[in-house]
Amino acid sequence: MDDLFEPDKSCVALNVRRLSRIVTRRYEDALRPVNLKSFQFSALVALSTRDAISHSALANSFGMDLSTLNRNLKPLLARGAIEMTVDPADARIRLVKITTAGKSLYAEALPLWRAAQKETLEKIGPEMWPALKDGMNKLIDRD
Amino acid sequence: MDDLFEPDKSCVALNVRRLSRIVTRRYEDALRPVNLKSFQFSALVALSTRDAISHSALANSFGMDLSTLNRNLKPLLARGAIEMTVDPADARIRLVKITTAGKSLYAEALPLWRAAQKETLEKIGPEMWPALKDGMNKLIDRD
DNA sequence: GCCATACACTTGCATATGCAAATTACTATG
DNA sequence: CATAGTAATTTGCATATGCAAGTGTATGGC
DSSP: OOTSTTTOOOOOOHHHHHHHHHHHHHHHHHHGGGGOOHHHHHHHHHHHHOOOOEHHHHHHHHHHOOHHHHHHHHHHHHSEEEEEOOOOOOTTTTEEEHHHHHHHHHHHHHHHHHHHHHHHHHOOOOOGHHHHHHHHHHHTTOO | OTTTTSSOOOOOHHHHHHHHHHHHHHHHHHHHTOOOOOOHHHHHHHHSSOEEEHHHHHHHHTTOOHHHHHHHHHHHHHTTEEEEEEEETTTEEEEEEEEEHHHHHHHHHHHHHHHHHHOOOOOOOOOGGGHHHHHHHHHTTTO
């Protein structure tokens, strides 16, 4: 067993970042036919169930800086998959909403995502995923 | 229990990417006093034990595209923490090596990293980390 | 109503990420 | 030993990431 405070094999950041790169590539390979990046697909998922939502609320749900979110949405906006409006009740707030075109795109992407998800889960046995996910999410619980 | 093939909560890419963002921020907060990013610290770790290594071998150990690695090394090079040479046996190969200054920098950064690692592991209980890491690494095993 | 403060977002900067195409250097084959 | 093919790296492009500083808007206390 590695010493947990020697940074060569145990570093959580290193392990998690490498995992993120490799998993992202797998999902983006799968989504290439519909020309969606991993974040873009996740944004469509998040928006497909709610109605309009503010930038900051969405950024928070992704654990992402507001400025990052803002810029990452631009390609979806340029494609017409989402639209933005100013909150009528508070002019500071920008609301995001999926469009009809965005919903079609999402429907097109969903089976591609499922293939990547299946391929990924099969590597650990799908029944292991909930526990693994819980462990991962504990790493980022608010104190 | 969430349906594993509904993308709203179960998506491996989404969970892993969010984890990566949040964990990275924690380690980079800790490393800010020595002005090192997460990757830069990991590179110093990797180089502190070996002697010279090629770009592609290092990229491979990080699960990272060669072009990404190449560019990520530039800030360390500019600071004089690493140096690059051409392999005398094969002029296509660029070798990277940590410098004396790089080793000092690494020694300075190590206690900061340990603090972030401690804070992170305490969220799951340090004894849980080896199993969690194994699960994560299974997700990216070569087929 | 006016101002200090707080809030939501935007912009500038530096680094991160990967793919495709181009470049440079070795290697096997005829 | 020229040459096709392969290997290691570099460059151009698009997107990803966060911090700090800036802009515009609401809000509470006066």
